[in-house]
Amino acid sequence: MxxxxxxxxxxxxxxxxxxxxxxxxxxxxxxxxxxxxxxxxxxxxxxxxxYHIDHGATARKGPGDERDPRHIGSPRTPARHDYGLTTEIGRTRDGTGRTLDGKTRQRFSRLRVQHRRARHESKRDRNLEQGCQEVSRIAGALGLSRSLEEQAAMVFRRAQDEHLLRGRSIEAVAAASVHAACRCAGLPRSISEIEPLARVAGQRVRNAYRVLNDELGLPTPPPTPTAFVPKYASALEVSTAIRKRALELAELAVERGVASGRQPSGVAAACLYQASLEAGAGLVQTTLADLADVTPTTIRTGWNAVLAAIDATDGADSATADAGGTASPVPGER
Known part of the structure; x- marks a missing residue:
């Protein structure tokens, strides 16, 4: 049975x-x-x-118990002003999903107001919350990863600790923090892409980033054309062969010094243009210029420099091949 x-x-x-x-x-x-x-x-x-809701009690660690005594919950994150350790008060339903009556909803509404007022101990906490929210908004609009969002929030926290918010808007510093996190991670996100998402003028964002870079000593490596090639290739939906050839040309441009003193985005666009010509795709310079936010003249100048680097490399290879094919003289003979 x-x-x-x-x-x-x-x-x-x-x-x-x-x-x-x-x-x-x-x-x-x-x-x-x-x-x-x-x-x-x-x-x-x-x-x-x-049924995914666990109504059981949190596991406790007793004598001789090898279970993990930590409470289960969302991890701490610097992207929130309170590191994610916050309390949320519901509106229309309780924890079991039942609908609340009118009297209970009014009481919860008053509790939310008091909780919102008591959540910040000072104006500094309110500014930090506003800055973290602005960082999250811009990072979400750009499609950045969670790790980059947390890095941008840490940059904003450092700026607040160094008293760099005085005389500057929170929105400008938050947008500059996102750009600084992208620069430190080597992500090709220009400040021109962040300026339209900021709620302040673009010049204020540039000034804020300049202050962050100078005062905080950010480890921002100089951008290279190789970082922009995959981004532009994906936007233009070119073939894998063109993408690979453009990366090779970008590495050659860095090796030969073509990228020195030139805008890396323009050099990357010029490498893509040359790779498309070699593959017979024939990308238009004006399209590449609009994508890289440069002028067609910059594309042509970079393209000519890339062609010169290719010719110099081919000439060096030919000279090496000729030298290797010539028979060396026998010692003692002339």
Missing amino acids: QPGDVYETGFDESTGKTTSESATCPECDGHVVTDGGERHCPDCGLVIDE
């Missing part, structure tokens, strides 16, 4: 929910079991019900 023949209901200790153990599978009429809050049929594998 099965336990389900005696007990019509059961209790799942992993979720703390009373479940029906005597149910049958609607597909194969098999016996339904409950495991970890999931009701499924072991015969055909049909999942009937899922």
Whole structure:
């Protein structure tokens, strides 16, 4: 005799929910079991019900217990002013999903107001919250990763600790922090892409970034054309062969010193233009100029420099091949 023949209901200790153990599978009429809050049929594998809310108590570490005593929750993140350790008060439903009545909703509304007022101990905390929210907004609009968002928030925190917010808007420093995080990570995000997303004038963002770079000593490596080639190639949807050849030309431009003193985005666009000519794709210079935010003259100048580097490399290779093919004289002969 099965336990389900005696007990019509059961209790799942992993979720703390009373479940029906005597149910049958609607597909194969098999016996339904409950495991970890999931009701499924072991015969055909049909999942009937899922229950993900854990009503059990948090595990505690006792004597001789090897379980991890840490509470389960979202990890700490510097992208939030309180590192994510905040309290959220609901509006229309409680923790179990039941709808609240009007009197309870009014009480929760007053609690939210008091909680919002008591959440900040000083004006510094309010500025930090506003700055972190602005950093998250810009990072989300740019499609940046969570790690870059946290790095930008750390730059903003350092700027606040060094008292660099005085006389500057929070929005400008937040936008400059995002650009600084991208520069430190080697991500090709120009400040021209961040300026339209900022809620202040672009010149204020540039001034704020200049101050952050000077006062904080940010480890920002100089941008290279190789960092911009994949971005432009993806935007133009060129073939893999053109992308690979453009990267080779960009590395050659850095090696030959073509990129020195020139805008790296323009050199990257010139490398893509030359790679497209070699492959017969024939990209237009004006399209590349609009994508790289430079003038067509910059593209042509960089292209001529890239051609000169290619000719110099081909000449050096030819000279090396000729020198290697010439027979060396026998010692003692003239």
